[in-house]
Amino acid sequence: MTIVVVRPEPDCSQLVDQLAQHKLAALPCPLVSFAPGRDLPSLPALLSSLPAGSVLVAVSPRAVAFTHQALQQQGLAWPRHCHYVAVGQRTANEWQQVANQPVQYPAREDSEGMLSLAPFNVIKGKQVVILRGESGRDMMGQTLQSQGGQVHYCEAYLRQWAIEPLVSQVVSWPQDTITTVVVTSGQQLAHFDQLITLSGQHWLRQCRILVPSKRIQDQATALGFDTITTVDSVANDALVNTLLRLRKTGLSDD
Template sequence: MPNHAIYLGVGQKTAHELSKLVQQNVHYPSVSDSEHLLAMPELVGVAGKRVVILRGNGGRELIFDELTKRGAHVHYLQLYQRQYRAVESAAIEQWQQAQIDTMVVTSAEQLDHLVAAMPESRQAWLKQQWLLVPSERIAKQAIAQGFNNVTNSQGASNSTLFAALQRLKTGLNNDEQK
C-alpha cells in the first residue's frame, strides 16, 4: 500500500484493521458514519485528488457522490460480498419462544433485508421488537418501516452497541426514537 496515501476508516474497528494491513496511521471520525467521515478535515480539499473506496458490494453511494462533487477522482475497490441469510420460520419460532425482544441492526441494507425476509404472518411481531441501530438515518428508516421502538446507539462498534444495549436493558436509555 502506498506510504504517501492518507488512510481513513468509517469506524474505529475498520481503522484499526486497516492500520495493521497498511502499517500506517488510519484516521476515523468520532461518530462512525459516512456523514461524519465526510466532515473530516482530510476530505475537505480533495479536488483533483485520487480516492479509492474499499468496500463490499452494494451500500450507500453518499461518500462516492460527495467526494465526486468536491472534485475528487473516486474509484471503488470491492473487497468482499455481502450475503444475507434467509430468515427461516423455525428460527423465528425460536426467537419468540426465547422471548427475544431486542434486535441489533447495523446497516440500512440489513434492516431492509430483515423486513423483506420476514413472513407477512410475523411482521407485526417483528415491528414490536426493540431495534438498536447505529445512526439517526437508520433510526428514521426503521420508524418509517413501522418499528415502534428504536434506539440510536450513536455508532456500530461492538463497545458502543454493547453499552447502548446495557443502557436499554437497565432502563437508563434516553436515545429512543418514536
C-alpha cells in the same frame, strides 16, 4: 429481556457471548456471509497507480481484510503516500496493523463523520478509493464527486444472503420475552424486515431496535419500527453499553 442480534459472524456470536456475561439473553441471527469481491484482481494495480495525496477509505474491517489478502497474493504492500480514512476505530486499528500507516477515523461512525475529517477538506482533483462491498457509501461518493473528487468504488467483498433458511428459526422465537433487536447496517435491516414478512412474525416490528446511524433510523421508521435507539457505532462494546443502559432505565431513553 431477550435480544435478537442481526449482524454477520463472527461479530454476531461475539456480541451474544458478551451480553451473556452481563446476564442478558440474546439470539444470534446472522443473515449474511462474505466472499471475495469482483474488483479484487484489478485493485492492487489501481492502488499502486494512485498519485500522492490520494485518499483510501475503508467501510469495514472486512473491506480491509479482503483487500490486504489480494495485495499479499501479488506480493504488494499498501501505498505509503496516501491518506487513510476508516469508518470507525475498529476498522482503523485493524488497518493500521496490516498497512503500517496512520489511519484517521471519525467519532461519529458514518459517511458524514468521515467527510468531516481533514483529508476531505479540499478534495478537488484528488483520487478517492472507497473499499466496500458490492454497494454502500453512495452518498459519500456522490458528495465527493460534487466537490471535484475522482471517486473509485472498489468491490472488495460480496455479500451472500441467507433469509429463507432462517424462517423456521424465527417462527420458534419466544414472542413473550424478545424485546429488542440489534441491527448494524441498512441492508441487514432491509433483509431482516423481509425475514419478518416471510415468517409472519410481524410482532417483531413492535420491538425496540438499535441502529448505528440517523440514516438507518429513518429507514427503520419507514419500515414500521417505531421504538428506535441510535447508537452511532457498530462496535460490540458500544452496543453492550447501550443495552446495559436501557436495561437499567427499563428500556427507556429518558
